[in-house]
Amino acid sequence: MSYRLLQFLSVLLPTVLIGGFEYIRHDFLLDSLSMEAGNLYITILTFVLSLLFSFWMFRTIKAMNVKLVNEQSKHAVYEERERLARELHDGIAQSIFFMNIKLKQGDIESATRALSSIDSHVRQAIFNLRSEPEINDSFNTRITKWHSEWSVITGVEVEEEIRIPQNFFTTKEEVQIFAIIQEAFANIRKHAYASKVIISLRDLGEGWQLKISDNGRGISTSEKSCRQYGLSMMEERSKQLGGNLQIRNSHSGGTEIIVTKEK
Incomplete structure (x- = not known):
């Protein structure tokens, strides 16, 4: 049922029912029903009909909203899966092209590194897809679960400071933030040589802030250029x-x- 139909019914039903009662009262019941009694009955009728109609309408709207939220959640997850698939395809294609060149040149060591890069891309993509957020889990739970598995795989300690109320973000915002976290941790695993990562997500009252810090070797200007794809993806999502x-x-x-957002 559409919102337009609900709007139409909210106008039509009270008009037809109350107007019909008044028509019947004046044409058929005027001799047997006093004006005072009629006014009392129409007041009671209006209250009962309004109450029943409001219960039905709000229950219908709630069901429609739940269905809409579920559809948005599924759509957001599908979008993220498509992004991961594109990222996996591009990374593997580049590594295979590079490996093919090095094999033709007889550079076995560089080809081996390219093969290792392909393996890394595949493992990361599978890990991200396997860890894709479930609709029934809270956002904080998904973050904790993902970091716990990431820490086990990489051997890097993860410390969390998650101070965000439940349902603070929309589903689309959760998917975007989760993707930023995944990309940041992928860069840490590949480049930082860190032994510990601290992630904090805080409600600032007038906005929120996501902060991910590691104790690795830092990042230089030249390295920012090398990691341009991942950094630009995080910037675009921000x-x-x-x-x-x-x-x-x-x-x-x-x-x-x-990542900071101010309201």
Whole structure:
């Protein structure tokens, strides 16, 4: 049932029912029903009909909203899976092309590194797809579960400071933030040589902030260029969230990735 039909019924039903009662009262019941009694009955009738109609209408709207949220959740997850598939395809295609060139040149060591890169791409993509958020889980639970598995696979310690109320983000925002986290941790695994990562996600009252910091070797300007695809993806997703992305070296060593959104 559409919202337009609900709007039409909310106008039509009270008009027909109450108007019909008034018509019957004046044409057929005027001699047997006093004006005071008629006014009392029409008041009671209006209240009962309004109550029943409001219960039915809000229950219908709630069911429609639940269905819409579920559809949006599925669509957001499908979009993220398509992105991961494109990323996997591009990464493997580039590595295979590079490996083919090196094999023709007889550079076995470089070809072996390219093969290792393909293996890394496949493992990361499978891990991301397997860890795709389930609709029934809370966002905080999904983050904790993903980091726990990532820590086991990489051997890097992960410390969490998640201070976000439940249902704070929309489903689309959760998918975008989760993708930023995945890309940031993929870069840490590939480039940072870190032994510990700290991730914090905080409600600022007038917005929120995601901060991911590691104790690795930091990032130089040249390395930012080398990692351009992943960084540009994080920047694009931050913009879609209406936030601002910062990537910098921390004072204590390592890299900080900060996404801040102000309301």
